[in-house]
Amino acid sequence: xxxxxxxxxxxxxxxxxxxxxxxxxxxxxxxxxxxxxxxxxxxxxxxxxxxxxxxxxxxxxxxxxxxxxxxxxxxxxxxxxxxxxxxxxxxxxxxxxxxxxxxxxxxxxxxxxxxxxxxxxxxxxxxxxxxxxxxxxxxxxxxxxxxxxxxxxxxxxxxxxxxxxxxx
Numbered sequence: 001x002x003x004x005x006x007x008x009x010x011x012x013x014x015x016x017x018x019x020x021x022x023x024x025x026x027x028x029x030x031x032x033x034x035x036x037x038x039x040x041x042x043x044x045x046x047x048x049x050x051x052x053x054x055x056x057x058x059x060x061x062x063x064x065x066x067x068x069x070x071x072x073x074x075x076x077x078x079x080x081x082x083x084x085x086x087x088x089x090x091x092x093x094x095x096x097x098x099x100x101x102x103x104x105x106x107x108x109x110x111x112x113x114x115x116x117x118x119x120x121x122x123x124x125x126x127x128x129x130x131x132x133x134x135x136x137x138x139x140x141x142x143x144x145x146x147x148x149x150x151x152x153x154x155x156x157x158x159x160x161x162x163x164x165x166x167x168x
Contacts, residue, residue, distance in 0.1 A: 024087070033085045042078040046088050046097045051119050053096025091120060093149050098122075108132055108146040114154035116161075121154065 024043055028035040035043070045059045056075050063070040079097055082088045089100045091111055101122045102109060108129040112121040129146065136143045153161070 027087060033081075033087075036078075038074065039078045039081060042075060043082060043087065043099075046079075046082070047099050049096075049098070051098070051121065053091055053094065053098045053118070053120055055095055056097070059097075089147060091149055093151070094118070096120070106146075108148065111147060111149045112152040112154075113149060114157055115151045116153055116157040119154045119156070121152075 024035060024040060027033075041063065042059055045062055046054055049058075056072065056079055059079070060070055060072055060075045063075065079088070079090070083090055083097075086100060088097050089109070089111070090097050091113060094113060096118075098111075098120050100109065102124040106129075107124050107126065110123040110125065110128060112123065113119075114121075128148075132143055132146065
């Protein structure tokens with residue numbers, strides 16, 4: 001079992017099967033990208049981490065269970081490729097990778113990261129996208145990365161914090 005501050009992922013949770021990846025195969029065909037068995041495996045680790053994300057070294061630990069010779073560079077190359085294709089995204093502020101729920105690279109995604117539990121909430125909003133584009137254009141800039149990260153307290157943690165303070 002790999003444990004980190006926000007989430008635990010067991011190798012049983014990420015066992016691969018052909019039934020588990022039809023969406024990835026369809027996406028690869030639509031985007032005309034090449035998904036190797038290694039990239040597919042890395043994608044599955046990211047996918048099964050759900051809204052908590054997973055780090056490259058956590059993926060490496062999981063891969064070493066089946067292949068003790070797995071190297072960090074192999075994992076990073078696969079992650080870089082999947083990020084470049086827009087299938088996954090790296091949350092820079094906490095070095096975690098998550099599956100991008102809205103695959104349009106044309107619209108800004110707001111990633112709200114809970115500072116308490118690490119849950120990553122994804123939100124796509126055309127108004128935010130337009131605001132960013134319009135202001136960048138006004139300043140003579142071109143936007144190349146349309147994803148934003150902000151730290152929040154998620155609804156579950158807010159409820160827990162309220163209950164904690166109510167009992168004091």
